[in-house]
Every structure is written in C-alpha cells, then in structure tokens.
Amino acid sequence: MERQPARVNYFFGSCYRDLGNTIANAFSRLWESVVDQWDLIKDNFNDMRDDKNIGSILLFAIKLAYRVAVIISTVTVTAAVTLVLSLVHIIIVALIMTGIYLFFSLIWLLDTLVSRIRKIRSACPVCQRKFALPHYQCPSCGEVHTKLKPSKYGILKRECDCGTKLATTFFNGRQKLPAICPYCKSSLSGGGFQVNISIPVIGGPSAGKTCFVNMALGEIEKIAESELGYEFEYLENAEAQGNLRENLETMEQGYLPQKTTDMALVYYRFYFTEKKAKVRNQIDLCDVGGEVYSSSSEMNKQIGYGNANGYLMVIDPLTIEDFRREFEKTNSVSEYKVSPKPISEVLDILIKTVNNMCGLSDAKKITKNLAIVFTKCDMPLIEDEIGEEVVNEIARRNDKMTRMEARNHACEDFLAKYGESEFINIVKSKFNNVQYFTCTALGHNVNGQQFVAKDVAQPILWLIDKQSPTIDFKKYWAKQ
Numbered sequence: 512m513e514r515q516p517a518r519v520n521y522f523f524g525s526c527y528r529d530l531g532n533t534i535a536n537a538f539s540r541l542w543e544s545v546v547d548q549w550d551l552i553k554d555n556f557n558d559m560r561d562d563k564n565i566g567s568i569l570l571f572a573i574k575l576a577y578r579v580a581v582i583i584s585t586v587t588v589t590a591a592v593t594l595v596l597s598l599v600h601i602i603i604v605a606l607i608m609t610g611i612y613l614f615f616s617l618i619w620l621l622d623t624l625v626s627r628i629r630k631i632r633s634a635c636p637v638c639q640r641k642f643a644l645p646h647y648q649c650p651s652c653g654e655v656h657t658k659l660k661p662s663k664y665g666i667l668k669r670e671c672d673c674g675t676k677l678a679t680t681f682f683n684g685r686q687k688l689p690a691i692c693p694y695c696k697s698s699l700s701g702g703g704f705q706v707n708i709s710i711p712v713i714g715g716p717s718a719g720k721t722c723f724v725n726m727a728l729g730e731i732e733k734i735a736e737s738e739l740g741y742e743f744e745y746l747e748n749a750e751a752q753g754n755l756r757e758n759l760e761t762m763e764q765g766y767l768p769q770k771t772t773d774m775a776l777v778y779y780r781f782y783f784t785e786k787k788a789k790v791r792n793q794i795d796l797c798d799v800g801g802e803v804y805s806s807s808s809e810m811n812k813q814i815g816y817g818n819a820n821g822y823l824m825v826i827d828p829l830t831i832e833d834f835r836r837e838f839e840k841t842n843s844v845s846e847y848k849v850s851p852k853p854i855s856e857v858l859d860i861l862i863k864t865v866n867n868m869c870g871l872s873d874a875k876k877i878t879k880n881l882a883i884v885f886t887k888c889d890m891p892l893i894e895d896e897i898g899e900e901v902v903n904e905i906a907r908r909n910d911k912m913t914r915m916e917a918r919n920h921a922c923e924d925f926l927a928k929y930g931e932s933e934f935i936n937i938v939k940s941k942f943n944n945v946q947y948f949t950c951t952a953l954g955h956n957v958n959g960q961q962f963v964a965k966d967v968a969q970p971i972l973w974l975i976d977k978q979s980p981t982i983d984f985k986k987y988w989a990k991q
C-alpha cells in the first residue's frame with residue numbers, strides 16, 4: 512500500500528518491535544549476570560593467587576562453588592524460565608494480534624462488501640472517470656489520503672500526521688471528509704458514499720437536447736416528492752456544470768437556452784434518493800454540443816460515453832428526411848429549428864465510440880439501456896403518427912401489449928414508414944433493452960408564451976428505474 516500521511520498503528524508496527532526488545536532484554540540481562548559471576552570468579556582468583564593461607568583457599572573454594580552454581584542455575588533454570596515466559600508473552604501477543612487481525616479483516620471486508628453490493632461509485636464530472644473510492648483530504652492539514660480504508664494505519668480510524676483522527680470506513684463517517692477525484696484532483700460532493708448513474712444525452716445539433724434536459728429536470732423536481740416519493744436535490748455547485756436554474760428561468764420567460772458550445776460532456780448532476788436512504792443515488796445527465804456527434808476524435812476524448820450506465824437519444828422528427836418532405840407539403844419547416852444531422856449517423860458514431868471504449872466487437876451487444884426520445888412532438892402531423900391515440904389503438908388491438916410496448920411499435924412503424932428501417936435494425940441488433948418515448952420540451956415554437964413541457968420526465972425515470980436496484984416506480988408506470 513502506498514505510503515499514507517499517517518502514523519502506523521501500534522499493533523501493526525511497534526508491537527512486534529516491543530515484543531522482540533522485551534525478549535532480547537531478558538536474555539541479555541541473563542547473559543550479563545553470567546558474565547558478572549565469571550568476572551567475580553576471576554577477581555577472587557587474582558586475590559588469592561599469592562595467598563597460601565589454607566583459610567583463604569577454603570574461602571575461595573566456597574566462593575567458586577557458589578559462583579559456578581549461580582552460573583549453572585542461570586544458564587539452565589533461569590534461562591528455561593525466561594524462555595517459557597518469553598513463549599507465554601509471544602502466545603499472548605499472538606492471541607491479541609489474531610483478534611486484532613480478525614477484527615481488521617471483518618471491518619475491511621464489510622467496508623469492501625458494502626461498496627460492492629450497493630454498487631457504490633463516484634464519477635468525476637471533470638475527467639469523466641469512475642471509481643469506487645475517492646481520495647480524501649484531512650480537514651485540518653489538507654494532506655491527501657489516497658487509500659482511506661482499514662489498514663496498518665488504523666482499523667476504524669487513522670491518525671493523520673497532523674494528529675487529526677480520520678474515519679476509515681463508510682460506517683463511521685469517512686464520507687463526511689472532503690473528497691477529491693483520484694485522477695484530476697477535482698473536489699467531489701457526497702464523500703463517495705453514493706451510487707452514480709450517468710446518462711449521456713445523444714443527438715445532433717439542435718435536436719432539442721438542452722431544452723429536453725432542463726425541462727425534464729424541472730418536471731422531475733416537481734413530481735419527485737409528491738408523485739414518486741423520492742427526494743430530489745440538484746447540485747448547485749461547480750460539480751453540476753449545467754445551468755439548470757438559469758436555463759429554467761430563461762425558458763419560464765419564453766426564451767430559449769443558449770446553444771451548447773461545449774465539446775465535452777456538461778454534467779447536470781442531482782441526487783435522487785428514497786427517503787431516509789443511507790446510500791444516495793447521484794444521477795448525471797450529460798448534455799453536449801451536438802457537433803460532437805460529427806467528430807470521432809472529439810467523441811473519443813469523452814470517456815463518459817464508455818463509463819455510462821444508459822443512453823438517452825433525442826430525435827427531432829424533422830431530421831427524418833422523408834417525414835420532413837411530407838411535413839413540408841402542408842407546413843413551413845423554416846419555423847422549426849431542424850436538426851440537420853441524420854439520426855443513423857449519430858447512432859453510428861455512438862456505437863463506434865462505445866465499442867472502442869468498452870472493447871466490444873461489432874457483433875457484441877451494448878448491455879446498457881437506451882431510451883429513444885422523439886421530442887418537439889408539438890409540431891403538426893406527429894400526433895397522427897406517434898401520438899397517444901395511435902399508441903392506444905395499438906394497445907387496444909393487442910391486449911397482451913403494455914402501453915410501453917405499444918409505443919415502441921408506433922415509433923418503429925413511424926421510422927420504418929419514413930425510410931429509417933436501417934436505424935431500427937441497428938438499434939435492435941446492438942442494444943438489448945430499448946424503449947421509445949415521445950415528448951415535447953416546449954409545447955410550441957417561440958411565440959412569447961410560456962413553454963409547456965409534456966411527457967419529458969418518463970425517459971429519464973425509465974433509465975434510472977432500469978439501472979437502479981433500489982428505485983422502483985411501479986405505481987408511476989401503472990398510471991402512464
């Protein structure tokens with residue numbers, strides 16, 4: 512383990528040294544007493560060498576016998592007792608250490624298992640990487656602890672070099688410490704105790720991504736508590752780069768949000784969590800300038816596409832050439848801001864990027880969910896193609912079909928009718944789980960009136976529901 516700016520715990524370091532020193536001291540004292548006796552024998556011998564007095568010789572003999580006896584008893588009995596006591600000492604320390612190691616293993620395992628089972632992951636909106644454990648900064652001295660886990664530095668807590676005690680697990684509050692991205696060092700909220708679900712929004716320039724994302728989040732915020740029973744919290748800091756509040760305010764006044772110029776994913780980050788849940792769901796909706804879908808090199812810089820948990824593709828119906836021609840017969844297309852980028856090209860570059868990032872062959876499916884959202888459905892003609900009545904009619908004709916399945920049918924029929932069969936085939940062959948949706952983010956073109964979104968929340972809720980094992984909107988879907 513990389514050196515941490517913390518003191519090694521007594522039981523993982525000094526404890527063994529202390530044991531060794533104690534035993535070595537006992538034996539060295541024993542040896543010293545043997546040497547002392549030997550020195551005394553030599554002194555006694557020197558004292559009596561010139562003394563031929565029989566009494567002195569006798570006294571010397573008695574002293575010699577006594578000292579030899581002391582030496583013999585020291586190297587036998589005392590040494591044996593010291594050895595036995597040392598062994599007892601070793602056994603006691605070993606027992607204590609076994610207990611401590613077992614406790615350490617248990618805490619380490621629990622912390623690791625909770626992380627794995629609850630799928631705890633953080634994502635960095637700056638470098639787009641995902642990781643299980645962020646780096647943590649000591650709140651007192653700012654030193655960075657790169658592996659704040661139970662370790663030789665401490666089981667439940669460790670002591671930073673500055674003396675501050677830091678929790679080392681999620682059970683005792685590690686997530687309350689300031690967390691930073693291990694790769695780019697950006698600061699992160701939530702302390703790493705969350706499940707991150709990231710959803711890039713796909714679609715060419717002017718497809719309607721930004722209008723959709725902002726209106727959908729506005730809608731989800733409105734219905735989160737009352738209809739869904741979940742807590743919604745948009746992150747109003749640098750981490751959430753998307754200007755949700757500003758965009759919603761602009762749109763409330765009947766104006767449109769600015770064109771997205773970023774070629775890097777813009778994170779709209781929010782928490783969406785069951786009441787009183789310990790682990791929060793952190794959802795990232797990632798908007799981007801639609802031009803990115805014309806540049807493989809720009810796409811490949813956005814590793815967020817590979818790290819995603821689901822994809823949300825926004826389609827402007829007028830992008831579909833055959834439909835646009837039909838539309839033009841009775842309507843003026845110039846009133847609409849049509850997205851010029853063909854949907855099959857957008858899909859193609861997405862698939863190539865994900866294949867490349869996830870090491871998938873062309874034949875291998877992308878297992879992440881895909882929501883395909885027809886937006887701008889306030890435009891004329893579209894209601895007759897994929898509107899609610901069409902969906903209801905399909906559902907009525909097929910009594911085993913759910914409304915969601917019926918909507919898929921309606922949208923696929925629409926795509927096939929207007930020359931996009933190839934798009935349907937690619938979607939089917941490359942994605943396991945696909946759901947079509949229809950919505951309008953604005954309700955009408957700019958006319959000075961307030962925009963009215965319709966059905967914008969469902970695609971995002973569907974992706975979250977599919978991805979999260981703890982989120983279930985059964986009651987909500989039953990009403991749709």
Ligand SMILES: Nc1nc2c(ncn2[C@@H]2O[C@H](COP(=O)(O)OP(=O)(O)OP(=O)(O)O)[C@@H](O)[C@H]2O)c(=O)[nH]1
Nearest residue numbers: 716717718719720721722771800801848887952953
């Ligand atoms: N009628 C109608 N027009 C819409 C709707 N949503 C978007 N638009 C129009 O489409 C234009 C583009 O929408 P944006 O949301 O900015 O599109 P984008 O996909 O974010 O485009 P880039 O930022 O260029 O990638 C808007 O300026 C509106 O004119 C809608 O629901 N109804």
Ligand SMILES: [Mg+2]
Nearest residue numbers: 720721770771
């Ligand atoms: Mg945009």
Ligand SMILES: [Zn+2]
Nearest residue numbers: 649652671673
């Ligand atoms: Zn410190």
Ligand SMILES: [Zn+2]
Nearest residue numbers: 635638692695
């Ligand atoms: Zn980062």
